[in-house]
Amino acid sequence: MERKKKASSLSKFRALLKYEILWNLRKRKFQAILLIIILVQMIAFVVPVIFSSITGQAIQQDPYKALSSPSGFFIFLIAIAIGMNSIPEEFEHGRAHILFSKPVSRSMIFLAKIVAALIILTIAYTILYLIGLGLSYAIYGPQDYVIFSPILILGILLSTILYLSMVFFLGAVSKSSIIAALGSFGILIGLGITVGILGVFAGQAWIADYIPSGGQSGMIVDNGMFIQTGTDNLGVILSQLAINPNANVNVTYVIGYQLGPPPTILYESQIIPISQVALRALGVASAYILPLMLVAWILFKRSEIKE
Secondary structure, three states: OHHHHHHHHHHHHHHHHHHHHHHHHOOHHHHHHHHHHHHHHHHHHHHHHHHHHHHOOOOOOOOOOOOOOOOHHHHHHHHHHHHOOOOHHHHHOOHHHHHHOOOOOHHHHHHHHHHHHHHHHHHHHHHHHHHHHHHHHHHHOOOOOHHHHHHHHHHHHHHHHHHHHHHHHHHHHHOOHHHHHHHHHHHHHHHHHHHHHHHHHHOOHHHHHHOOOOOOEEEEOOOOOEEEOOHHHHHHHHHHHHHOOOOEEEEEEEEEEEOOOOOEEEEEEEEEEHHHHHHHHHHHHHHHHHHHHHHHHHHHHOOOOOO
């Protein structure tokens, strides 16, 4: 009896998962944003080739080129495209009444939405990585450490889940896809402006490491690779940690502003182990993802259906 119940629950979850995956894949917003990212990625590879042909300067080989991540803004857009309709559309288009009348729990529905998003994101980022790997090999020469690509993709997934949890939370609170999208944009812009002001005028730029953002700019001392320390860059941080756990990062912080003439922004540098950078970024991501997803789940479970 218990086995039949488990089998029944599993079959219900599979049906929900299939529904969510197919529904997400049909979203034109997601398709458009993914296409834009692919085009931008290709342009970023083609421009150095054009510049090289014009100037006659050879392109310097870069064995780490394939271990790069989409910008934080594109990661944010992908999270918006996947998450803005995930919860609200059930209520906006009257599907919640039908869906909630099925013999499945709301918790299972919510879990199916998350798992479907993870599956689609994994496929999308794998495609992006393979395109980047091919272009990197063709333009920048043989690529080292391809074996660490799953860690890169896992880190990019975590960066996306952070923004996805924000979108899910706003969607569960408002039951409006517009508010979920615009609210997420508002939070992102507000945080960016606040950190910029605090960094320049109060010397508190370190706050960027504790909010969803790119964090600080730095360079890995051992290989000279540019890196950012925030949650947006978890893919690169974790893959570089796997390559060399003992590496150090020379991080540049804005510490203030000096009146002119001419006005200047003041900087200072610190050497930080990459293990510390990785643990902090993972901790910050977890500190946002877990409570936001938990509250979104609770609100989804307790949602009332208005006739």
